[in-house]
Amino acid sequence: MTHHLTRDEARRIVVRAQLLDAERPSDVVEVAEQLCSIKIDPTSVIAPAEHTILWSRIGWSYEAGQLKKAVELDKALFELDGTFRPASLLPLMLPWMRTRPVRHSTKEWLAANEKFRAEVLARLRGEGPLLASDIPDTAAVAGNDEGGWYGPNQVPRMLEFLARTGEIAVVRREGRHRVWDITERVFPQDLPEYEPAEAKRMLDERRLQAAGLAKAKSPWTPVGEAGQPATIEGLRSKWRVDPDALAHLDDDTDGRVALLSPYDGMLFDRPRLRDIFDFEYVLEQFKPKPQRRYGYFAHPILIGDVFMGMLDAEVDRENQVLRVNAVHELIPFEPEEDEMVRGEIADLGEWLGVRVAEF
Known part of the structure; x- marks a missing residue:
């Protein structure tokens, strides 16, 4: 059976799968288990990517020490290829790691x-x-x-x-x-063993769980034949959808504002952003300054299930201030939305332990 989704339904599935709806997760391991990977990057215009990614899900109660504890003491997460991943993925990834293709x-x-x-x-x-x-x-x-x-x-x-x-x-x-x-x-020695084909199938299912919805045969979000086939109104491409996400599609939930690190996994699949969210995202970090529209390391602003703006801000560590250079409104904010964005920026400053300069 092929499921036929509206654009609104598709966006809602992705936002929930990425833990960016109003129902926030409670801890680091819960986030990692759902997202499957958390990017590590030292660029600290505001905060390193791994910490911003977790804060944007958990909120004010997240502290950097929680990630360190989960990785180093609890061994609930492990590091590979510049990402933190849940330990539950290890037995699914090891067969692929051992047979990983090597360039000539x-x-x-x-x-x-x-x-x-x-x-x-x-x-x-x-x-x-x-x-x-x-x-x-x-x-x-x-x-x-x-x-x-x-x-x-x-x-x-x-x-x-x-x-x-x-x-x-x-x-x-x-x-x-x-x-x-x-x-x-480093790794537990009592891990279950899977044949490579079975491990790949299970890993594809976990990737789709994290994505909620992915284009079939996407090189950005490879999910194989996991999930169930779907179409999205107005799009000719074929998709795979997570059955569990479909089961909860009609659950009531409110939206919220999320400020996303440029290295957030939500932004990785650029074609999906364009197709489902009508959002053309370009990281301007490596562009010459005269060619930047939104700033060196601007953070996309998600309001509900719509990308409505870009936050150009940086922490002045010498003066312990979060300076907001600009809030670019891709879609004009309603007064309530403007208040919500300002509230989230204030929360960001409080989490960072700095004051927010007037903007």
Whole structure:
């Protein structure tokens, strides 16, 4: 059976799946279990992405220490590829990590650095946990750094490769620096085992749970054949919808204002934003200043299920002030909406522990 959704229904499904409706979650683990991934990024114009993402869901009661506790003490979350993920995903991801495709250039680099790889693993096994700076670079050959991410030191490159294949993992962070160890001492050893095909099917279901609604065969939100087929009024494309989201489609809930980090998972699938929300989102962080319309790191403003504005703000840490450079109204605010946005900005300042400058 194919479900036929209106645009309003489609938006409501996505907003609820992303925990951006009025019914806020209560803690970090609940958010991670639903969203499946929380982006880590140090850009701190207002606050690092991982903390803003959690605050925009949980609200005033969220504190940064809660995330650290969930990752490092409770082991309810783990870090991989620049994101925090719930530990419940580990048994679904490990089969893919162990058989993950490797580019030809990476294979050549690994073949030339087989001894280096063994030395890194041996040092972690014997001395870990360790920072990257604790491990000597004994690589025979440097990899091609086209993106400019690594620099000449080959240790970070090797550590990230070993993490992606499930051989090592991040055990904690010291500031923004990752501390590494072998997975046997980081991940639980009593995890259920799944065949790769079964693990992929279950992982697709979890991705769809987080998305609520995804375009079939989307490279941005890959969900395979999870869920049920759907169409959306006015759109020719085919979609997959989470059955549980459909079951709760008619539940009463109020909307609210959400200020979203530019690295929020809600914004990742740009084609879906355009198709369902009529929102063309462009991160202007890497644009020359004269070409920016909304600001270096402007945060989209979601009111209910409509993207109505962009917040250009930054924390002046020296003076402990949140400076609001502009609130761009993509759709003119009604007086009540303006009051709600100002209230959310005030809450943001209170959460950050700074005063909000007049705007």
